Amino acid sequence: MDLFVNEINPGQNLLPKDGIVNYFGPMVNQNQADFYFGQLQKTIPWEHDVIHMFGKRIVTKRKVAWYGDSPFEYTYSQSTKKALFWTPELMELKKLVEKLTEETYNSCLLNLYHSGEEGMGWHSDDEKELKRNGAIASVSFGAERKFVFKHKTTKKKVELQLGHGSLLVMKGATQEHWSHRLPPTKKVGTSRVNLTFRTIETN
Numbered sequence: 001m002d003l004f005v006n007e008i009n010p011g012q013n014l015l016p017k018d019g020i021v022n023y024f025g026p027m028v029n030q031n032q033a034d035f036y037f038g039q040l041q042k043t044i045p046w047e048h049d050v051i052h053m054f055g056k057r058i059v060t061k062r063k064v065a066w067y068g069d070s071p072f073e074y075t076y077s078q079s080t081k082k083a084l085f086w087t088p089e090l091m092e093l094k095k096l097v098e099k100l101t102e103e104t105y106n107s108c109l110l111n112l113y114h115s116g117e118e119g120m121g122w123h124s125d126d127e128k129e130l131k132r133n134g135a136i137a138s139v140s141f142g143a144e145r146k147f148v149f150k151h152k153t154t155k156k157k158v159e160l161q162l163g164h165g166s167l168l169v170m171k172g173a174t175q176e177h178w179s180h181r182l183p184p185t186k187k188v189g190t191s192r193v194n195l196t197f198r199t200i201e202t203n
């Protein structure tokens, strides 16, 4: 049976095994969430992403941006990006997320989905530049969207809704054993911004 999560309890692990996922619900109030959503749409130099799939170069409808403590280079799906330095809002959000999750982060991948028809396919955030088993904190603004985890061997699924201003953290062995995706949906007509705070291994 697949699991559906609707209660908010940050202390509860949403995964039955092989990793840890905690959902904190809204981490800022409605007004603050509206403010950040507006600022992020306005101030981030959003660009279409380019991915490589089945030997083809695909320009995604969703837009992305990459920020960090230093101009880290990050390669995924064969494209390399150089991190921009934190905007004031991103810095505030990073500090709040670090306090709530009791972890630190040095970079952030941002995604802008213009409507429910844009999503992200099954993947794990296990790129070689990332700290192994490092925590990844996901902050969402705008349209509420479904988010799904799938265990790589048992295929068990865990689903939850990510609301406006919400915080989710994935840690431990989650990326090793689970994939996740943001399914596209015709039911959502408005946009959403997602931030995933990560740790790039520096040495």
Ligand SMILES: O=C(O)CCC(=O)C(=O)O
Pocket (backbone or CB within 6 Å): 109, 111, 120, 125, 138, 140, 147, 162, 180, 182, 194, 196
């Ligand atoms: O938009 C989301 O909620 C998920 C984004 C994601 O999985 C990623 O950036 O790696």
Ligand SMILES: [Fe+2]
Pocket (backbone or CB within 6 Å): 123, 124, 125, 180
């Ligand atoms: Fe991801």
